[in-house]
Amino acid sequence: MSSKALIDSAVFNSTTSGRKGLADKLFAHWFSRLVYAQIWEDPQSDLDALQLKPGANILTISSGGCNALAYLSANPAAVHAVDLNAAHLAMLNMKQMAIKHLPDYEAVLAYLGDANHSDNIKRYKRHIRDNLSNDANNFWESRSISGQPRYHYFAKQAYQHGLLGNFIGFAHHFVRFMGGNLSKMLEARNIDEQRELFNQYVAPAFETTLFKLMAQQPLALYSLGIPPSQFDALKEDAKNGLHLLFKERMRHLCCDFPLEENCFAQQALGRRYDVSKQKALPLYLQEHHFNTLRDNIDRLHPHHTTLTNFLQQQPRNSMDAYLFLDAQDWMDQQQLTELWTEVTRTAAPNAKVVFRTGGETSPxxxxxxxSILALWHTDTEKNRALYATDRSAIYGGMHLYTKI
Known part of the structure; x- marks a missing residue:
């Protein structure tokens, strides 16, 4: 099934009608290209929540692929990475083959970390191109809007590409137009200075009339991967206005974690990873995990399908961990029930499910x-504590459910 058909099946549901129906169609069209070059959920928070034992079977959504790769550090039996969007699976395959076939850690860091070296074209042609899947090869060899093959992204700031990368670039220009400067945040030397710089160079942009107007437009958030149904959940949490909700989440990202230990802030504020600091890199690119990831790299399996369809093919009691990102915010009652019927059937004893929500509460x-809820346990206070550890800071909630 094509990416368009899979995305349509996920977005169009019982709530698709009227104005929302038109919005759903626009979002589905927008989301069918490369959205995330890197993922925006913190895998360290996931691993802390899951407490995986070696040999676990894991199901995750691929998105930009960083988290699926990070879970290999837990020595699982398998990581199954599902995605509706073939472009995301092509990004995952690129990263997987780079880790597997580039000669050493330094080459991997140059290719996937800095992602801005002219030598990366040679690395791609010598070590990666012939090892990609057919679908991934077709994606990376096809030409982008610039007229060059897409593999050139990795010689030209790969993470500034994709819809989200473009959106972050727009955000930098917008904040400058409003008199601020996101990149100024990177001059902070400690948390106190982060807060001072945020109040001076970032916070005022959220109070402008123009931003307040933009925050009310669902279309403006499509490049963040926020569908109309999730936008509605955000509005429910935004009692004092969406502009203040977005301001608080940006404050959380900028001020609640040291910048030198936050790869998400590095991308949002600097539009790149700081490859000179190991703690500023995503988990899957940190050197002390490299040998483990390379040893386990063939345990990562991509699937171009829906979560429910994948689980329908799995044996009973076969899965230990499920990571659904924010996908459930897209789902209506029927879709959620169908998914969790399969989750409950395939869940091993004490299996765990982790997901994010745009709003604070679980759906x-x-x-x-x-009858399904009775078989699962969650702890609201523990969920709040987990949310506080998620350095990406863009969601309203992080939730952990455990099979009873």
Whole structure:
């Protein structure tokens, strides 16, 4: 099935009608290209929540691929990475083959970390091109809007590409137009200076009339991967206005974690990874995990399908961990029930599910049948504590459910 058909099946549901129906169609069209060159959920928070034992079977959504690769550090039996969007699976395959076939850690860091070396064209042609899957090869060899093959992204700031990369670039220009400067944040030497610089160079942009108007437009957020249904959940949490909700989440990203230990802030504020600091890199690119990831790299398996369709093919009691990112915010009651029927069937004893939500609350208590909910346990206070550790800081909630 094509990416368009899979995305349509996920976005179009019982709530698709009227103005929302048109918005759903626009979002589905927008989301069918490369959206995320890197992922925006913190895999360290995921691993802390899951407490995986070696040999676990893991199901995750691929997105930009960083987290699926990071889970290999836990020595799983398998990581199954599912995605509706073939472009995301092509990005995952590129990263997987770079880790597997480039000669050493330094080459991997140059290719996937800095992602801005002219030598990366040679690395691609010598070590990666012939090892990509057919679908990934077709994606990377095809030409982008610039007229060059897409593999040139890795010689020209790879993470500034994709819809989200473009959106971050626009955000930098917008904040400058409003008199601020996102990149100024990177001059901070400690948390106190981060807060001072945020208040001086970032916060005022969120109070402008123009931003308040833009924050009310769902279309403006499509490049963040926020569909109309998730936008509605955000509005429910934004009692004092969406502009203040976005301001608080940006403050959380900029001020609640040391910048030298936050790869998400490095991308949002600097539009690159700081490859000179190991703690500023995503987990899968940190050197002390490199040998483990390379040893386990063939345990990563991509799947171009839906979560529910994948699980329908799996044996009973076969999965230990599920990571759904924010996908459930897209789902109506029927879609959630179908998914969790398969999750419950395939879950091994004490299996865990981790996901994010645009709003603060989980949708499960309102939408799942009581018979399914009774088989799972969650702790609201623990969920709040987990959310506080997620350095990406863009969501309203992080939730952990454990099979009883």
């Amino acid at each position: 499960l208590e309102k939408k799942l049948p009581a």
